[in-house]
Amino acid sequence: xxxxxxxxxxxxxxxxxxxxxxxxxxxxxxxxxxxxxxxxxxxxxxxxxxxxxxxxxxxxxxxxxxxxxxxxxxxxxxxxxxxxxxxxxxxxxxxxxxxxxxxxxxxxxxxxxxxxxxxxxxxxxxxxxxxxxxxxxxxxxxxxxxxxxxxxxxxxxxxxxxxxxxxxxxxxxxxxxxxxxxxxxxxxxxxxxxxxxxxxxxxxxxxxxxxxxxxxxxxxxxxxxxxxxxxxxxxxxxxxxx
Amino acid sequence: xxxxxxxxxxxxxxxxxxxxxxxxxxxxxxxxxxxxxxxxxxxxxxxxxxxxxxxxxxxxxxxxxxxxxxxxxxxxxxxxxxxxxxxxxxxxxxxxxxxxxxxxxxxxxxxxxxxxxxxxxxxxxxxxxxxxxxxxxxxxxxxxxxxxxxxxxxxxxxxxxxxxxxxxxxxxxxxxxxxxxxxxxxxxxxxxxxxxxxxxxxxxxxxxxxxxxxxxxxxxxxxxxxxxxxxxxxxxxxxxxxxxxxxx
Numbered sequence: 001x002x003x004x005x006x007x008x009x010x011x012x013x014x015x016x017x018x019x020x021x022x023x024x025x026x027x028x029x030x031x032x033x034x035x036x037x038x039x040x041x042x043x044x045x046x047x048x049x050x051x052x053x054x055x056x057x058x059x060x061x062x063x064x065x066x067x068x069x070x071x072x073x074x075x076x077x078x079x080x081x082x083x084x085x086x087x088x089x090x091x092x093x094x095x096x097x098x099x100x101x102x103x104x105x106x107x108x109x110x111x112x113x114x115x116x117x118x119x120x121x122x123x124x125x126x127x128x129x130x131x132x133x134x135x136x137x138x139x140x141x142x143x144x145x146x147x148x149x150x151x152x153x154x155x156x157x158x159x160x161x162x163x164x165x166x167x168x169x170x171x172x173x174x175x176x177x178x179x180x181x182x183x184x185x186x187x188x189x190x191x192x193x194x195x196x197x198x199x200x201x202x203x204x205x206x207x208x209x210x211x212x213x214x215x216x217x218x219x220x221x222x223x224x225x226x227x228x229x230x231x232x233x234x235x236x237x238x239x240x241x242x
Numbered sequence: 243x244x245x246x247x248x249x250x251x252x253x254x255x256x257x258x259x260x261x262x263x264x265x266x267x268x269x270x271x272x273x274x275x276x277x278x279x280x281x282x283x284x285x286x287x288x289x290x291x292x293x294x295x296x297x298x299x300x301x302x303x304x305x306x307x308x309x310x311x312x313x314x315x316x317x318x319x320x321x322x323x324x325x326x327x328x329x330x331x332x333x334x335x336x337x338x339x340x341x342x343x344x345x346x347x348x349x350x351x352x353x354x355x356x357x358x359x360x361x362x363x364x365x366x367x368x369x370x371x372x373x374x375x376x377x378x379x380x381x382x383x384x385x386x387x388x389x390x391x392x393x394x395x396x397x398x399x400x401x402x403x404x405x406x407x408x409x410x411x412x413x414x415x416x417x418x419x420x421x422x423x424x425x426x427x428x429x430x431x432x433x434x435x436x437x438x439x440x441x442x443x444x445x446x447x448x449x450x451x452x453x454x455x456x457x458x459x460x461x462x463x464x465x466x467x468x469x470x471x472x473x474x475x476x477x478x479x480x481x482x483x484x485x486x487x488x489x490x
């Protein structure tokens with residue numbers, strides 16, 4: 001527990017984590033307001049669809065939780081990196097990583113719940129055709145799981161790259177601007193099982209994929225991706241010189 | 243000063259036949275030495291000799307190709323409460339630039355189960371109390387090093403492992419750290435510091451280990467290492483074959 005506490009203090013004292021928290025809570029609500037002004041009926045996924053871009057906040061938290069360890073202090077202050085402090089304070093690399101993953105998961109879960117509450121309330125207030133009730137709770141759980149898994153995926157990739165630039169650029173572009181995964185589904189239906197697309201089924205019911213995936217299946221497929229990618233990150237991190 | 247060979251209750255650092263290869267290059271070739279409790283041991287050598295690599299292996303950051311580096315008989319990775327056993331200072335401050343000194347020390351204290359009140363204590367010890375709420379990015383090199391030292395002292399450890407601790411400190415800071423390290427040793431603790439600043443360490447250390455191109459060229463008490471060379475500086479240049487004036 002004390003290691004998770006330490007990792008939570010680290011996140012809470014990082015400016016980029018606060019910006020990410022802002023993105024995660026404000027962006028979906030803003031999208032919900034904009035969407036409610038359009039005349040198009042949005043059907044079953046109203047509100048939940050708006051929560052999808054908020055995952056950017058989760059990605060940023062997943063990435064910076066790891067990349068902040070490797071940021072070089074700057075030549076004038078001696079070129080140190082926080083990772084040396086972390087690993088001399090916690091001798092076990094496995095326990096260090098598990099604590100970090102737990103801190104990321106807890107933080108992102110809280111943000112997902114908060115953001116869902118704000119966004120779904122906004123949606124039901126601004127769009128009379130939508131009513132949100134307790135029947136939607138499993139989908140809120142789905143959004144939360146999707147955000148946590150995405151954040152852990154981002155952390156896992158960053159463990160390998162040791163810099164936030166590549167994973168941040170790739171994940172954000174893929175999730176928000178052009179979905180590479182979605183384009184790939186035009187080539188092969190296997191692309192529906194890429195983590196982001198499979199995971200969407202956790203909370204969206206009207207996904208225009210070429211394959212029908214049940215929510216639980218989607219979650220399991222995404223979970224498997226996380227286990228593989230984070231597992232590779234874990235092994236690389238344990239073996240490599242810090 | 244505690245004479246050599248007297249065993250104290252404190253903890254020892256022992257490095258045995260340590261070898262490190264990176265690619266085809268051998269950085270360390272069969273290093274063996276000890277740092278004993280109650281004594282300040284200096285690890286001397288020019289830049290690139292392998293000082294930092296040795297300390298990083300000792301602290302479990304890098305792996306050795308062969309050989310062992312043990313803290314009180316166990317490798318660093320097996321220590322239960324590393325912060326109370328070993329305080330480490332490596333490059334810079336070891337803090338993220340956007341954190342304040344206080345936030346940095348707070349997470350370390352949390353990780354080690356050290357009471358948060360200790361944070362203010364170590365900040366006072368290194369003289370950073372007034373700058374504790376400033377972000378580390380605004381720190382000078384000297385201040386960064388002081389913060390790194392504060393982190394090393396959080397757990398009031400039995401052993402201090404310091405990589406170039408005087409580097410970046412102003413004369414006042416250097417004088418302070420000398421006194422401070424002597425006091426640590428006199429309470430029976432172990433201090434291992436690396437340095438390429440000879441003058442600054444000569445008055446502080448009991449034992450010296452001189453490394454050159456990944457191999458130990460001399461070790462023993464300071465007087466043994468100085469031997470017939472007259473001064474530690476003369477001994478150093480004779481042992482490492484470094485051209486005079488070739489050092490920073």
